[in-house]
Each structure stands twice: as C-alpha cells, then as structure tokens.
Amino acid sequence: MGLLDTLLGHAGEKDIAGLHEEFGPLLAPGEVLQRAFGFVRDLIVFTDRRMIIVDKQGVTGRKTSYLSIPYRAIVMYSIETAGHFDLDSDLRIWVSSQPEPITRSLGRGAGVRDIVAILAQATR
Numbered sequence: 001m002g003l004l005d006t007l008l009g010h011a012g013e014k015d016i017a018g019l020h021e022e023f024g025p026l027l028a029p030g031e032v033l034q035r036a037f038g039f040v041r042d043l044i045v046f047t048d049r050r051m052i053i054v055d056k057q058g059v060t061g062r063k064t065s066y067l068s069i070p071y072r073a074i075v076m077y078s079i080e081t082a083g084h085f086d087l088d089s090d091l092r093i094w095v096s097s098q099p100e101p102i103t104r105s106l107g108r109g110a111g112v113r114d115i116v117a118i119l120a121q122a123t124r
Contacts, residue, residue, distance in 0.1 A: 013111060014038045019045065026052070026066060035118060037111045044104070046118050051093075053104065067102070069095055071122040079116050091115065 014036040023033060023045065036045040041056040051074075053067040076094040078101075089112045092101040106112050 012038050013114070014043065019043075023052070026068075035114070037115060039105075039107060042104075044115065046122070051119075051122075053102070069093065069102070074119070074123050077116075077119050077123070079112060081112070093119075 016033045016036060019033060019036055027033070027047065028049070032048045034046045034048060036043055043052075043054040045052040045054065050068050050070045053069070055065040055067070057063040057065060073096050074093055075096050078092045080090040080092075088105040088107055091104045091106055091112075093103075094101045106115070
C-alpha cells in the first residue's frame with residue numbers, strides 16, 4: 001500500500017510513528033497506538049483500547065472530527081466488499097445503544113481485510 005492507493009481511496013496502512021504527535025493528546029495514560037489506515041484524508045486508528053475514526057472536513061481539511069469507539073461498545077460489524085462495478089467496500093459498525101450503524105466507505109484493497117481482522121481480534 002502506498003501513496004497511489006491512498007489517493008485512489010484504498011485502505012492504505014499508515015506509519016504509526018508519524019501519528020504520535022497528532023494522537024498523543026487524545027490518548028489515555030498507558031494507551032498505545034497499534035495500527036492506522038488512511039483513506040484520502042480520513043483515518044481509522046486502532047489502539048489497544050479503542051478505535052478512533054478521523055474525519056477531515058471542509059476544503060482545507062483543517063476542521064477535524066474524532067469519533068472514539070471503545071471495543072467493548074461494538075456490538076456487531078459488517079463489511080460489504082467491492083464488486084466489479086462498485087469500487088468501494090463499506091464498513092458498518094453497530095455501537096451499543098445506537099440504533100443506526102456507523103458507516104464508512106473504505107475503497108478497495110487489502111487494508112479492508114486487515115481492518116476486519118483487527119476488529120475480530122479486539123471484539124472477541
């Protein structure tokens with residue numbers, strides 16, 4: 001996964017070392033960044049305790065939304081893989097006490113499989 005995959009919207013894995021400055025203030029004491037995946041401007045970051053969905057908004061991307069989902073709150077998740085004509089894979093996550101799932105388009109790529117593997121391990 002490289003720059004081209006990220007620009008095309010594919011789930012590209014990001015280097016954790018480069019994210020410590022941005023996510024350091026958001027982490028609890030002792031919480032550790034484990035893996036991160038980028039999609040054009042947005043990110044999904046996995047720690048040892050939770051999943052953080054980062055949504056960069058606006059033309060410049062300066063306005064940023066951070067959605068923190070503890071693994072214990074994830075009730076169910078599903079992935080709809082990309083087909084021949086549909087270029088995006090869709091991830092849906094149901095969180096306890098929320099009637100509607102959180103939905104994100106992930107694009108194509110092996111990153112989708114990695115995200116599902118991480119969720120399977122973390123929510124067991």
